[in-house]
Amino acid sequence: MAPQAASPVDDRLYQRLVDLLSAGRPDPGPGHTELRPAVEQALHHEARLLDDRCYRDWLERFTDDCVYWVPLDPDGDPRGQVSYLLDDRRRMEDRIGLLETGWAHAQEPPSRTCRIVSNTEAWPLDGGETLARCSTVVWEHRKDRLTPFASRNDYVFASLGDEWSIRFKIVRLVDSRGDVRKFSFVL
Amino acid sequence: MNALDALVQPDRVHRSIYTDADVFNAEMSKVFGGAWVYLAHESQVPDPNDFLASRMGLRPLIITRDSDGGLHALFNRCAHRASIVCQAECGSARRFQCSYHGWTYSNRGDLVNVPYPEGYPADFHKAGHGLAQVPRLGTYRGLIFGTLNLDAPSLAEWLGPAGPLIDGFVDRSPSGRIAVRNCQRMIYRGNWKLAWDNAGDGLHPTFAHRSFVILNERQHGGARSLSQFKASPDDTGMYGADLGNGHMFVDQRPGLHQSFWETQRPVPGREWYAAQIEQACGDDAADVLEVAPGSMINLSIFPNLLIKGNHFETVDPVSVAETRLHTWMVAAEGAPDEVNVLRMRIAEDFPSLGNPDDLELFERCQEGLAIAEVEWVDMSKGLGHDAEEVSADGVVRAPVTYEGPMRGYLRAWLELMSSDVKLTTAAAGEVTCEVAA
Numbered sequence: 012m013a014p015q016a017a018s019p020v021d022d023r024l025y026q027r028l029v030d031l032l033s034a035g036r037p038d039p040g041p042g043h044t045e046l047r048p049a050v051e052q053a054l055h056h057e058a059r060l061l062d063d064r065c066y067r068d069w070l071e072r073f074t075d076d077c078v079y080w081v082p083l084d085p086d087g088d089p090r091g092q093v094s095y096l097l098d099d100r101r102r103m104e105d106r107i108g109l110l111e112t113g114w115a116h117a118q119e120p121p122s123r124t125c126r127i128v129s130n131t132e133a134w135p136l137d138g139g140e141t142l143a144r145c146s147t148v149v150w151e152h153r154k155d156r157l158t159p160f161a162s163r164n165d166y167v168f169a170s171l172g173d174e175w176s177i178r179f180k181i182v183r184l185v186d187s188r189g190d191v192r193k194f195s196f197v198l
Numbered sequence: 199m200n201a202l203d204a205l206v207q208p209d210r211v212h213r214s215i216y217t218d219a220d221v222f223n224a225e226m227s228k229v230f231g232g233a234w235v236y237l238a239h240e241s242q243v244p245d246p247n248d249f250l251a252s253r254m255g256l257r258p259l260i261i262t263r264d265s266d267g268g269l270h271a272l273f274n275r276c277a278h279r280a281s282i283v284c285q286a287e288c289g290s291a292r293r294f295q296c297s298y299h300g301w302t303y304s305n306r307g308d309l310v311n312v313p314y315p316e317g318y319p320a321d322f323h324k325a326g327h328g329l330a331q332v333p334r335l336g337t338y339r340g341l342i343f344g345t346l347n348l349d350a351p352s353l354a355e356w357l358g359p360a361g362p363l364i365d366g367f368v369d370r371s372p373s374g375r376i377a378v379r380n381c382q383r384m385i386y387r388g389n390w391k392l393a394w395d396n397a398g399d400g401l402h403p404t405f406a407h408r409s410f411v412i413l414n415e416r417q418h419g420g421a422r423s424l425s426q427f428k429a430s431p432d433d434t435g436m437y438g439a440d441l442g443n444g445h446m447f448v449d450q451r452p453g454l455h456q457s458f459w460e461t462q463r464p465v466p467g468r469e470w471y472a473a474q475i476e477q478a479c480g481d482d483a484a485d486v487l488e489v490a491p492g493s494m495i496n497l498s499i500f501p502n503l504l505i506k507g508n509h510f511e512t513v514d515p516v517s518v519a520e521t522r523l524h525t526w527m528v529a530a531e532g533a534p535d536e537v538n539v540l541r542m543r544i545a546e547d548f549p550s551l552g553n554p555d556d557l558e559l560f561e562r563c564q565e566g567l568a569i570a571e572v573e574w575v576d577m578s579k580g581l582g583h584d585a586e587e588v589s590a591d592g593v594v595r596a597p598v599t600y601e602g603p604m605r606g607y608l609r610a611w612l613e614l615m616s617s618d619v620k621l622t623t624a625a626a627g628e629v630t631c632e633v634a635a
Contacts, residue, residue: 015417020467025539078466083380090539092380093509093527096550097543099466108417109551114409117554188287190385190522195554 018099019076025090028080031165031179034142042132042144046171050133050143053168053175058126058147061197066107069197070100074169074178079103081182081198095187106197117195122153124196140178141168147182149198158192161185206612208605209578213567215611216389216575222518224615229501230255231346232619233444234356236503236512237261237271237332239378240340241531242288247305250288253514254332254344260284261342262305265292269631271332271344272307273623283329294329307331307626326625333624335631339368340375341503346621354634359591360445361635363497367505370489373532378510381526382549386557388564390515391611393523396556397498397506398446398603400438401579403427406559410552414463423463423548426453436598440606444500444614448598451494457484462491465543471536478534489533490540492548500607508545519564523557525549577601577608 060069073079081095089097098106109115130146143166151158167179182198184191205212205221215221235254242250243263251274252259258274260283274282276296283294283303293310295302302311307329312318332344336353338361343353354361368376386393396402404411404427414422426434435452454461459472476483492507504511514522527545529538567575580586580600587595596602 015464017469018464018466020543021470025467083382087380089542090535091529091542093382093525093542093545095382096546097466101464102466102547105413105417105463106551109409109413112409112412112416114412115555116406116409117558119558188383190383193384193386193554193557195550 015101015104016075018101020078020099022090024076024078025088028078028179028181029088031142031167031181032082032086035144039134043134046133046135046141046143047131049171049175050141050166050168051128051131053171053177054128054131054143054145054166056175057177058128062124062126064121064196066110066197070103070107072176073100073103073180074176075100077103077178077180079180079182079197081184081187083187085183085187095184095191110195115195117193120153122151122194122196124152125150136167139170141171142166143168151194151196160194160198162198202612202615206608209581210574210576211608213570213573213575215608216391216564216567217518219518221615222389222515226255226515227621228614228617228619229611230515231257231621232350232614232617233347233501234336234343234345234350234353235501236499236510237335237342237344239376239510239526240269240337240342241375241377243269245290247290247292248288249284249286249291249305251284251286254346255515258282259332260294260329262307264304264306268306269335269337269342270306270626270629271335271342272303272305272329273331275330276301277309277327277329301327303329304626328626330623331626331629333622333629335629336634337631338634339364341499346623347619348622349620352634353632356443357499357634358443358445359441359593360443360447360497360499363441363447363495364499364505365635367493367495367497370493371530371532372489373530375531377529377531379527379529381524382546384523384525384553384557385516385520386523386560387520388560389519389567390513390521392560392563393504393511393513393521393556394498394501394607395577395604396560397496397504397511398438398440398448398607399601400427400431400436400448400598401601402556402559404429404431406555407552409555410548413551418463421455421461423461424552425461426450432597432599434598437595438598438600438603439596440594440603442592442606442610444607444610446496446498446500446603446607447593448496448603449494450496450598453598454494457488458491458494459484459487462544463547465540465547467539467543471540474536475534478536486534486537489530490537491544498603498607500610507548508541509549521560523553525553577604581605 079098126149133143149160165181169178238261249262260272281298283296300313309324439447497505510526
């Protein structure tokens with residue numbers, strides 16, 4: 012058993028997530044084109060790591076105070092509502108650790124995925140962070156079924172370039188209010 | 199469909215109860231109509247004129263609270279040409295107007311306006327053309343149930359020994375009240391009774407949730423969530439019970455070696471929120487924190503409500519081989535906000551890490567059930583075993599891995615399916631609502 016750091020999640024962090032979701036209203040204007048190549052480099056690299064199921068490498072790209080969040084209500088406050096998942100780094104490690112036990116039946120056989128990342132925009136934030144928004148479709152094939160998971164994603168990058176790292180990843184599934192097929196891979 | 203009795207035998211059930219569309223169609227009236235069906239919780243329609251979309255089997259419903267606070271379960275179906283009249287999941291409305299031809303109803307279900315009223319036959323009266331509704335409603339600790347069967351027993355009788363167990367779940371809240379919040383919606387390709395079998399099944403966690411048990415041991419150590427199922431669960435004192443009328447109970451509490459809070463896997467925010475509670479509540483902090491983790495019980499109210507952990511799971515059949523599972527988050531009213539924030543993260547913990555394995559296994563069962571020549575599903579574990587105890591109220595208790603709760607609910611299912619149930623609907627003003635607790 013590896014010693015684990017305490018969760019960084021507190022009231023301030025939740026408030027930051029809520030503010031991030033509302034940051035698109037009013038319209039912040041077009042993205043900054045000069046940020047786009049570095050953001051796309053990171054997004055495409057992340058997509059490949061996930062499609063290759065290199066989950067440990069993927070996790071390395073997150074900061075210690077990161078959050079990976081799949082909300083149910085695109086306007087919801089996670090303090091008062093349940094999400095599909097809202098993970099800090101500790102629970103992300105659990106999610107990956109679960110797959111590594113070899114007994115996660117829902118991933119036996121594992122999903123094969125192909126994700127398309129598009130409509131990328133980016134804006135600078137204070138403190139050297141970068142806000143990125145994109146549209147993603149994850150095509151999942153497992154057993155006899157091909158299932159699309161379409162979402163609008165929000166990212167806060169702590170850094171860009173070859174050492175890119177993610178602080179927040181928010182996956183807003185377009186059908187999060189509808190009946191979703193179970194998923195146990197990383198979106 | 200023939201000879202239902204032959205399909206449910208003491209030690210086994212026939213595959214066709216999971217695969218036969220005729221059985222499914224009969225269930226949609228005799229069970230999801232003839233029995234008391236869970237519809238919603240009062241906290242979802244707290245104020246006058248609130249409404250919530252729901253279902254009773256395949257029937258779309260609008261649960262409304264009228265301006266005087268009365269509850270109604272209106273069929274979401276225009277009396278004119280059948281279009282559903284309400285598209286929203288929830289909200290506040292005094293009127294529901296059909297978009298197709300403008301017929302307009304009150305939230306009691308009365309038809310209040312028909313456009314261009316001239317031209318209807320002389321004997322056309324608005325009073326006879328309101329929204330049809332569920333004729334019998336009942337509430338128990340805020341849970342709203344309905345039945346189309348005027349001959350069904352009272353709700354209190356129907357719940358029987360399940361009633362005090364609902365009390366136990368609700369009374370974990372300091373105020374004695376709960377609030378149902380939002381829900382995760384999942385769908386699986388399998389019969390609805392596969393979820394029902396699973397809810398009373400204390401044999402499966404050791405195997406179906408092996409990944410979860412191993413993970414917790416590796417990452418967090420000690421006796422964490424579900425570790426009581428790691429080996430020999432029957433030596434822990436955990437038990438399952440057949441409560442009658444199809445209701446089932448699995449009690450994991452005797453398997454715990456420490457408090458709920460200490461047993462709970464760490465979730466996001468655990469440390470900060472616990473520190474806030476410790477600061478605010480002093481010596482009471484341990485008791486306050488004990489409300490955050492799940493209840494450590496599985497209480498199944500036949501035919502469609504599974505109370506697990508801190509949530510309500512509603513089992514909503516779509517077709518013989520497709521089912522919606524909606525997992526509703528339940529907040530503890532009167533507990534500090536910090537407790538309910540922790541409950542949010544806890545309520546998405548097992549559902550996102552453990553439930554996918556259950557759903558996968560339901561789908562694998564449905565695949566196996568396709569083989570017509572291999573007809574039987576075995577449920578014999580514990581049958582006739584002297585470890586089964588029957589209490590004065592008829593509750594049959596047995597070690598947790600025994601399959602008695604499943605056999606019990608299927609006996610109740612068979613009784614309903616074999617009965618000659620007469621279903622009716624009511625018009626506005628003809629509805630009864632009984633308060634069982």
